Amino acid sequence: MKSVKHTSELLKILPHDDILQQCMHCGLCLATCPTYDLTKMERSSPRGRIYMIKSVARGEMELSDTFAEEMNFCLDCQACETACPAGVKYGRMVETARVVIEESIHKGKFSVKLKRFLLRNVVASRSSLKFVSNILKLYQKSGLQAFVRKIRLLKLLSTKLYEIEKLTPVISDKFSDNNIKEIEKPEGEIKFKTAFHFGCLMNTMFADINQDTIDVLKSIGCQIITPKDQVCCGSLMGHNGDMEFALKLARKNIDEFLKHDYDFLISNSAGCGAFMKDYAHLLEDDPVYSEKAKIFSSKVKDVMEFLSDQKLKLKLELKPVPDHITYHDACHLAHAQKITSQPREVIKTIPGIKYTELEEASWCCGSAGIYNVVRYDDALKQLERKMNNIKKTGATIVLTGNPGCMGQIKFGIEKFCSEENLQVMHPVTLIKKLINK
Amino acid sequence: MFGKTNFTNMNSLIKSKLKSLVGETNYFDSYEDRLVYSYDGTPTLHQMPEAVLFPENEDQISQILKLANEEKFAVVPRGAGTGLSGGSVPVENSVVVVMTKWNKILEVDDKNLTVTVQPGVITGILQKEVEKIGLFYPPDPGSLNVCTIGGNVANNAGGLRGLKYGVTKNYVLGVEMILPNGDLLKTGGKNMKDVAGYNLRDFIVGSEGTLGIITKVLLKIIPKPSETITILAYFDKLTDSAQAVSDIIAAHITPSMMEFLDNTTINCVEDYAKIGLPRNSEAILLLEVDGKGSAVTEDAEIIKKILQKNRASTIRTANTESESLKLKTARRTAFSALARKKPTTILEDATVPRSELPVMIEKITTASKQYDVMIGNFGHAGDGNLHPTALTDERDKKEIDNAHRAFDYIFNEAIKLGGTITGEHGTGLSKKNFLEKLAGIPGVEMMKKIKSVIDENNILNPGKIFTISPKCEGSLPSRREQIKDL
Numbered sequence: 001m002k003s004v005k006h007t008s009e010l011l012k013i014l015p016h017d018d019i020l021q022q023c024m025h026c027g028l029c030l031a032t033c034p035t036y037d038l039t040k041m042e043r044s045s046p047r048g049r050i051y052m053i054k055s056v057a058r059g060e061m062e063l064s065d066t067f068a069e070e071m072n073f074c075l076d077c078q079a080c081e082t083a084c085p086a087g088v089k090y091g092r093m094v095e096t097a098r099v100v101i102e103e104s105i106h107k108g109k110f111s112v113k114l115k116r117f118l119l120r121n122v123v124a125s126r127s128s129l130k131f132v133s134n135i136l137k138l139y140q141k142s143g144l145q146a147f148v149r150k151i152r153l154l155k156l157l158s159t160k161l162y163e164i165e166k167l168t169p170v171i172s173d174k175f176s177d178n179n180i181k182e183i184e185k186p187e188g189e190i191k192f193k194t195a196f197h198f199g200c201l202m203n204t205m206f207a208d209i210n211q212d213t214i215d216v217l218k219s220i221g222c223q224i225i226t227p228k229d230q231v232c233c234g235s236l237m238g239h240n241g242d243m244e245f246a247l248k249l250a251r252k253n254i255d256e257f258l259k260h261d262y263d264f265l266i267s268n269s270a271g272c273g274a275f276m277k278d279y280a281h282l283l284e285d286d287p288v289y290s291e292k293a294k295i296f297s298s299k300v301k302d303v304m305e306f307l308s309d310q311k312l313k314l315k316l317e318l319k320p321v322p323d324h325i326t327y328h329d330a331c332h333l334a335h336a337q338k339i340t341s342q343p344r345e346v347i348k349t350i351p352g353i354k355y356t357e358l359e360e361a362s363w364c365c366g367s368a369g370i371y372n373v374v375r376y377d378d379a380l381k382q383l384e385r386k387m388n389n390i391k392k393t394g395a396t397i398v399l400t401g402n403p404g405c406m407g408q409i410k411f412g413i414e415k416f417c418s419e420e421n422l423q424v425m426h427p428v429t430l431i432k433k434l435i436n437k
Numbered sequence: 438m439f440g441k442t443n444f445t446n447m448n449s450l451i452k453s454k455l456k457s458l459v460g461e462t463n464y465f466d467s468y469e470d471r472l473v474y475s476y477d478g479t480p481t482l483h484q485m486p487e488a489v490l491f492p493e494n495e496d497q498i499s500q501i502l503k504l505a506n507e508e509k510f511a512v513v514p515r516g517a518g519t520g521l522s523g524g525s526v527p528v529e530n531s532v533v534v535v536m537t538k539w540n541k542i543l544e545v546d547d548k549n550l551t552v553t554v555q556p557g558v559i560t561g562i563l564q565k566e567v568e569k570i571g572l573f574y575p576p577d578p579g580s581l582n583v584c585t586i587g588g589n590v591a592n593n594a595g596g597l598r599g600l601k602y603g604v605t606k607n608y609v610l611g612v613e614m615i616l617p618n619g620d621l622l623k624t625g626g627k628n629m630k631d632v633a634g635y636n637l638r639d640f641i642v643g644s645e646g647t648l649g650i651i652t653k654v655l656l657k658i659i660p661k662p663s664e665t666i667t668i669l670a671y672f673d674k675l676t677d678s679a680q681a682v683s684d685i686i687a688a689h690i691t692p693s694m695m696e697f698l699d700n701t702t703i704n705c706v707e708d709y710a711k712i713g714l715p716r717n718s719e720a721i722l723l724l725e726v727d728g729k730g731s732a733v734t735e736d737a738e739i740i741k742k743i744l745q746k747n748r749a750s751t752i753r754t755a756n757t758e759s760e761s762l763k764l765k766t767a768r769r770t771a772f773s774a775l776a777r778k779k780p781t782t783i784l785e786d787a788t789v790p791r792s793e794l795p796v797m798i799e800k801i802t803t804a805s806k807q808y809d810v811m812i813g814n815f816g817h818a819g820d821g822n823l824h825p826t827a828l829t830d831e832r833d834k835k836e837i838d839n840a841h842r843a844f845d846y847i848f849n850e851a852i853k854l855g856g857t858i859t860g861e862h863g864t865g866l867s868k869k870n871f872l873e874k875l876a877g878i879p880g881v882e883m884m885k886k887i888k889s890v891i892d893e894n895n896i897l898n899p900g901k902i903f904t905i906s907p908k909c910e911g912s913l914p915s916r917r918e919q920i921k922d923l
Contacts, residue, residue, distance in 0.1 A: 021780040021832070026478045026773045027519040031559070031582040040537040040557075041470075041491075042518065048473035055472055066469045086776035087707045 020057060023050045023088045029080035034364050034382050035073050043070050046080035046090050053097050068101045073378065075371055076239055076336035077364035091336070095239055102241030120237065120245055140296060172207035177228070179207070180214055184224040191221030192310070195299075197253070197264040197276065199269040200232045201403040206394070209403075213268045213303055214310075219435055220307075220316065227256045232397035233267075235275035235332075239283075239369050250279045251289055254296045268303045268428055270402035271369065274302045302333060303428050304401055308342035311349075318434040320352030326395035327355075327427075328386070328409065329362035330402035335398035343427055350434060356393040362384070365406035383408060387416040399427045447487040447530060451508050455488060455532065458500050459554045463491040474533045477518040477525045478580070481831050482866060484884050484914035486513065490534050498650050499607030499619040501534065505896040506618065513898050514646040516557060519580040521772075521784055522865030524592060524799035526914050528900050534650060536587050542566055543653070549627050550658050551610060556587025556651045560594075563656075573661040575602035578861070579769040587651045593643035595861030596766065600819035601693040601727075604861065605641040611655035614641065614648075617892035622649060645863050646898040648891050662693075662727035666737045669717040669747040675699065675802070678720035679795035681747035682818045685724075686779045686791050690736050694725035695819030696768050701828075702815040705774040709820035712769035718750065722818065723768055725761070748792060768815075772826060777815045779828035782813075783840050785868075787851040788822040788860030800850040802826045808843035810836065822860035848874075866913060872903055 029046040031034050036045035043052070049070055069096055078091045090142035176198055194217060198210050217224050230253055234246030253276070257265060267273035280297035285288045301309070307316075327347060333339045340362065348355055366382030367370055386409070390398055400408055409424040454763070456464040465471075466488040476483040487510070492498045505512050511531035527533055527706055539557035546552065547570060554563060561582040564574050578584055579598035584594070590612065595604040611625030625631065625638040641648060672678040682695060698706065698721050707714040714721065722744070726736045744752050755761035775782045789797045798814065801823065805812040816823035825847060827840035848871050849857050858864075858871040873881050881903055888905065889895070895905050900913045 018780070021830070022776065023478050024480055024773065024776045024780065024782055026580070026776075027517060027583050028518075028770070028773055030517060031561070040540070041535075042473040043469055044472075051473050051476070052469055061468060061472065064469065068468055070469070083771035085706075085773035087709065241707075427483060 006244060007018075015249065017092065019089055020050070022056045022086055023047065023054075024086055025051065026086075028085065029083050029090075032083040034075055034077065034079070034366075035378075038378075038381060044073060046074075046084075046088075049074060049097075050088070050093060053093050056100075063101065063105050065105070067097075068105060071101060073098045073375070075331070075364045075366070075368040075382070077331035077368060079362065080172045082335045082362070088191070095107040095241075095243070096179060096291060098239075098241040099243050106241075119244070134269070171205060174207060175224075176207035176210035177276065179211060180224075180226050182226055182228055184214055184218060185362065186218045186221045186223060186225070189221060190223045192217075192223070192264060194222045194224050194264045194306075195257055195260060196224050196226045196268050197230060197233065197267050197269075197272055198226060199267070199272045199403065200264075201407075202269050204402050206406065206426070209426045211430055212426070212429045213266065216307075216428055216432050216435065217266065217303075220310075222266075223337050225260045225262055227260060230256045231270040233275045235271045238275060238367050243282075246275075247282060247286075250276075250283060250293070251286075254279065254289060254292050258292060263299065264301045264306055266301055266303050266306055267300045268401065268426065270302065270330035270332035270337070271404060272304045273300055274332040277337060301339060302339055302342075304333075304343035304346055305337070305339050307346050311346065314433070316349075317436045318350050318431065319436055321350050321430065322352070323397045323433055324354045324356065324393075324395045325350075325397050325399060325430075326358045326390065326393040327361060328358055328365065328398055328400040328405060329389070330400055330405045331362070331364050331368070333401050334362040343399070346431075347399060347427060350430075356395055358393055358395075358398075359389045361389075361421075363389075365394065365405050365408045365412070367404035369404060372404075372408055372411075379408070383412045384416060387412040390422070391417055391420065395423050396423070397430070398422065398424045399430060400424065401427060447510055447532075451504070451510065452488060454504060454508075455490060458504065458604050459490050459492050459497050463493060464519075465489040465491075466756045474515070474518075475527060477515070477520045477523065479521050479526060479865070479867060480781050481600035481837070482523040482526045484527050486528065486531045486533045488532045490532055491538055492534060493538075495615060495621055495652050498534065498615045498652065499621065500505070501532070502615060502617055502650070502896070503619040505532075506894050509894065509896070511896055511899050512650075514587075514591070514650045516585035516591075517559070517580070517583050519584045519600065520588060520592060520863065520865065522592075522645075522859065522863040522867045523914065524863050524865040524898070524901055525588075526866060528898075528910050528914070530640045536650075537585065539587075539652070540585075545570070545572075545658075546627070547572070550660075551627050552656050552658055554586050554654050554656065556585060556590070556654060558586045560584055560586060560589055568656050568661060571661050572658045573659050574656065576605045576608060581769070586654050586656070587863055590642055590651055590654055591644065591646050592724045592863040593820065593861070595817070595820075597694045597696060597768065597817060598827060599817055599822070599861070600695055601691045602861060606639060608657045609638060609642050609654065610657050611653075612641050612651060613653035614651045616649045617894075618896045621652075625655060627655065643863070645865060645901050647888060647901055648897070650897075659840045663729055664733040665693075665725060665727040665758075665761065666733055667738060668722075668724045668726075668737060668744075668753075668766060669753045669755070669764060670722045670724070670744045671715045671751040672720045672722070672748070673750050673901070674748065675719045675798060676720050676795060677747045677749070679798050679818070681722060681744055681749065682794055683792060684747065685740055686819070688739060689764075690726075690739060690821060692724045692736070692740065693727045694723065694765075695817070696723040697721075697814075697816055697818035697823075698723070698768065698771060699814040701778070701811070701813035702771050702775060702826075705777045705813065706767050706771055708777055709770055709774045712767055715751065715766070722749075723764055725765075771813075771815045772824065775826050775828055778813070779811065779830050781831040781837070783827040783829060783837075783844070784824055785826070785844055785847065785858075786816070786822060786824050786862045787847055787856060787858060788820070789851055789854045789856030791819070791821040793856065794818060794821050794823075795852040796854060797821070797823060797851065797856070801847060804843040804846045804850075808846065810839045810843045812843065813847065814916040817860075820860070821856070857922045866901060868902055869901070 006328035042048040234249035237248035279293040285291040365386040366379035471485040475485045515525040536557045539555035544553040578594040811828040813826045829836045
């Protein structure tokens with residue numbers, strides 16, 4: 001029977017039956033689930049999905065299209081993990097289910113092959129990503145994009161393609177790995193030995209943020225090592241059913257970083273940080289890498305987490321900020337890394353700040369990795385909700401610590417609040433602007 | 438009435454009738470959808486329904502019930518499915534009617550202090566809405582951010598504030614519901630006094646979906662108290678904390694909340710919430726006093742003295758509203774947090790007259806030792822409503838048996854002390870075996886008679902609370918042999 005194979009696959013990947021057993025179906029997760037909130041149906045809730053996964057794993061239920069649909073409808077924002085008093089590891093379950101789906105019922109599907117090809121060969125390969133980014137840059141800078149948008153060429157082909165095209169981020173003028181030296185030293189004494197992971201999107205689409213991160217770190221006495229041969233963290237592949245490839249990337253990063261001497265590995269991208277902190281877990285059964293992965297993961301820090309932890313030593317001197325600020329929690333910071341208070345603490349110490357807390361700040365904006373591209377319509381519903389909450393704050397700057405969220409909110413500003421004076425920014429960029437030199 | 442032989446798999450003709458009744462987009466019968474409506478918040482109970490329906494209006498519900506009478510299938514109403522006695526767990530040959538999409542607040546009447554809601558409105562959302570205009574809906578079950586008003590009314594839900602503010606029944610002014618024969622019943626209204634005829638409204642509250650499907654609820658709301666003080670006290674001895682509770686009641690003070698957590702519960706909650714609870718204390722009490730002006734501070738001072746007299750090792754006052762909210766939120770997660778220790782947490786809610794609380798706490802400790810089962814204990818100490826929770830693993834049959842034996846002991850002791858088998862979770866499937874001991878044969882017979890008159894064919898949530906004999910519900914989801922053999 002078909003299900004027997006999948007059952008063993010699912011059970012093989014899940015470490016033990018206990019992880020399935022942990023959920024006592026109390027339902028406290030339902031209130032925080034963005035997809036349950038849309039449909040009000042149990043199958044779109046964490047509790048319902050766990051029940052289905054359990055049934056498949058035990059061989060009681062066939063892998064079906066409905067099952068696959070619900071696993072992919074999930075944003076994997078992990079708000080349910082934050083809500084779960086019992087400590088259920090929902091994210092790992094749903095990601096494992098996605099692996100099984102991609103390797104069985106969706107095996108050979110063109111869209112899956114294409115997605116996997118793009119993630120493996122474009123996103124994960126720095127040279128290809130830069131190559132594609134350069135073409136995009138040409139498209140954007142040459143006026144072709146403006147032309148295509150003006151005549152609504154894509155709308156003739158497909159309305160959705162026309163909309164999704166607007167999600168393409170503006171490619172940075174210079175990629176940050178060309179600019180950042182392998183070893184950057186502060187002007188004065190070295191207070192912290194750090195390393196830096198520059199991420200794929202941050203490197204090509206948000207290169208300025210990488211530069212800002214380096215500048216802020218240097219200004220407070222960090223030596224920063226940025227290994228040239230580091231690779232993509234693997235999170236997009238891992239969350240989208242290609243864990244095998246993600247782990248290859250993980251091993252490569254561990255090898256490259258552990259060649260160097262550092263105490264903190266700084267990430268400014270919530271998704272990357274979360275995934276790299278999880279290497280220890282993901283590789284726990286790897287005879288060669290389990291110990292190394294533990295050391296690697298224990299040093300990973302989000303940049304705002306680092307600034308907050310070290311704030312007593314830092315003495316950041318900042319100019320007053322004239323803008324009205326709010327903060328959106330990236331899921332991979334708030335739910336995956338449990339970092340919510342630290343960025344706020346740092347932001348609130350900025351002199352003269354007018355800060356308004358965002359309602360539902362930790363509700364997913366719909367970006368969710370590549371969710372906003374592969375499930376555009378579902379993502380848009382979450383984005384609209386987010387933008388309405390942002391408008392209510394009256395803020396002029398939304399800070400958020402993840403490139404995915406930044407791209408999504410930027411798109412949201414164009415789509416839902418174009419008339420408003422509003423911009424989205426990484427907290428580290430704001431700090432860079434305010435450093436008193 | 439219909440016999441067991443009628444409970445075969447539902448035929449496709451009935452299914453297609455149901456589908457055309459509610460429309461294709463509101464009808465689900467895939468394996469997946471039936472699976473995810475096979476349970477509620479109750480541990481170890483589950484059974485798949487034949488179909489899941491999301492009716493859009495009163496007429497559709499009425500038609501479903503009429504068809505159920507004609508075709509002899511069961512209908513199980515459901516809100517968010519957070520119940521803890523199996524009240525919304527499907528039975529054999531049943532369809533589930535889900536009311537979560539009926540989630541509109543229809544009217545807030547600030548002249549009469551009432552609010553009219555659809556049954557799928559989430560309790561916590563209603564509270565936030567009325568608090569925006571300085572009003573207050575006090576009932577606050579642990580699952581308030583998820584559970585629905587319809588479910589609260591059907592189960593007469595309680596919560597942390599029951600001690601001073603009462604439970605759901607104290608706030609229900611009117612109910613509209615579709616009776617099992619398909620008629621629409623409207624009872625109650627905005628009058629603060631109303632003695633016309635039998636008090637049907639109060640009879641419906643707590644009927645656990647066996648008498649009708651609730652479609653509209655009129656609730657009373659009250660002005661929000663302006664002052665609140667939250668106090669947390671640590672105890673090295675369990676009995677001291679229980680005595681403190683009795684002393685506070687005896688001093689004629691009514692806190693709005695008086696919650697008790699034992700050491701096991703403290704540690705599980707702390708693992709989740711990380712708010713600095715004392716891991717070594719044998720017990721803590723979380724108290725809140727509210728009201729207007731200086732009376733609140735005076736009460737708080739008296740309480741602190743009583744806590745001191747009973748050897749509380751630390752007494753803390755929450756400094757900010759957010760700190761107080763954190764403490765209360767942490768308390769509300771207690772039941773689920775206990776699942777950190779063991780995956781199957783069987784929670785009960787034996788309740789005793791408040792003066793008997795210290796005795797009951799001791800009996801629960803005895804049960805845990807005698808039957809060799811780990812029990813975490815917490816609850817609404819102020820109203821004698823405890824939540825002893827057995828921490829077990831359903832894969833270990835012996836452990837589950839021990840847990841049930843321990844609960845048999847606890848229930849019997851509670852009844853001996855003049856208590857009850859359930860304070861706020863309902864009878865449902867999980868406590869129906871004990872009902873006769875508590876309500877007596879005439880009591881249960883009266884309930885059954887009423888049910889058979891209102892629901893002639895026993896189609897609406899059959900097998901819950903009690904069994905209509907001769908047995909006619911088909912096989913019910915059961916957690917132990919006794920229920921199955923009834």
